[in-house]
Amino acid sequence: MTLEFPVLLRLIDERSTAFRAAVASAPSLDVQVPTCPEWTLFDLAQHIGDGRRDWAATVAAGPAPAKSAAEGAPAAPREREALLAWLAESTEQLLDALRKAGPDRGCWTWWGTSQSPQTSGAVARHQLQQMAVHTYDAQITVGAPQPLPDEVALDGVDEFLSTCVATTSAWPHKPAAVDFHASEGRSWRLSLSADGARTARLPWPGTMPATAAGQDPNAAAAFFSARGTASELVLILHDRIPINSLTLDGDRRLFEQLSAWDPDE
Numbered sequence: 001m002t003l004e005f006p007v008l009l010r011l012i013d014e015r016s017t018a019f020r021a022a023v024a025s026a027p028s029l030d031v032q033v034p035t036c037p038e039w040t041l042f043d044l045a046q047h048i049g050d051g052r053r054d055w056a057a058t059v060a061a062g063p064a065p066a067k068s069a070a071e072g073a074p075a076a077p078r079e080r081e082a083l084l085a086w087l088a089e090s091t092e093q094l095l096d097a098l099r100k101a102g103p104d105r106g107c108w109t110w111w112g113t114s115q116s117p118q119t120s121g122a123v124a125r126h127q128l129q130q131m132a133v134h135t136y137d138a139q140i141t142v143g144a145p146q147p148l149p150d151e152v153a154l155d156g157v158d159e160f161l162s163t164c165v166a167t168t169s170a171w172p173h174k175p176a177a178v179d180f181h182a183s184e185g186r187s188w189r190l191s192l193s194a195d196g197a198r199t200a201r202l203p204w205p206g207t208m209p210a211t212a213a214g215q216d217p218n219a220a221a222a223f224f225s226a227r228g229t230a231s232e233l234v235l236i237l238h239d240r241i242p243i244n245s246l247t248l249d250g251d252r253r254l255f256e257q258l259s260a261w262d263p264d265e
Helices: 005-025 041-063 079-103 118-139 150-165 210-215 230-237 254-262
Strands: 036-040 176-180 186-193 196-202 222-230 246-250
Touching: 005 041, 005 079, 005 118, 005 150, 036 041, 041 079, 041 118, 079 118, 118 150, 118 230, 150 176, 150 186, 150 196, 150 230, 176 230, 176 254, 222 230, 222 254, 246 254
Parallel strands: 176 222
Antiparallel strands: 176 186, 186 196, 222 246
16 A cells, blocks of 8 residues: 555655755755765756656646656756755646646656556655655765655655566566565565566565465565665665665575666666
8 A cells, every 4th residue: 555645745845855955954066976976966956856847747748758847947056045946846846736637647657567557646656755765865965864754665665666676577587586574564575577577565574465476386485585674675775775784585696686687678
């Protein structure tokens, strides 16, 4: 069960506010972002603002791909106060488009073969995770990283697996399963096979989801499992912290294969 649409919008606004607070506290906008080393903090802020404006236009356009909102729009201002105002406006454009669309309207997305629907509600869910992870990027840049809020992180594990990993493209290795256990009491299984990658919530840690058990009775145990807080799991999945931050069990090579896998190749 995912977060309700109004909760997603509230949390997008909260994470956006936290992002701007980090930008406001930075000694310089030219400082390098440790988790995105090719970017300065200004580059990260520009990415956030342009991206939210683009997704606002995408949501407003519905199922048809929208022209980039950044084309022809004023560039992100270099002066800090103006940049903060521009960022706030970018977030409001996205939230306004989402409010007008509602959660069930069809929307173009790049995740067509995943387990996430192509709706404005799914866009809101993904946008929350983008804001949450990039807020962590901004916070670590200014030396004040904070864990992702629990409700954001718990939905974030499921959202990443459903949107960014799940696919109908064939897994090129032996069939396998990877379990993710959040210390807050929630677990997921990612099943990998010639049919692709699919994720399911485990009823409780160490059990098989009924659908997966029905598909493969021999996959009663995961080949690899990772345990940590939900925030740590999300940051691992987004390649922000090293996997050794987690408690690991099983064949680590499987996780390395998963990290290196590009289903589009």
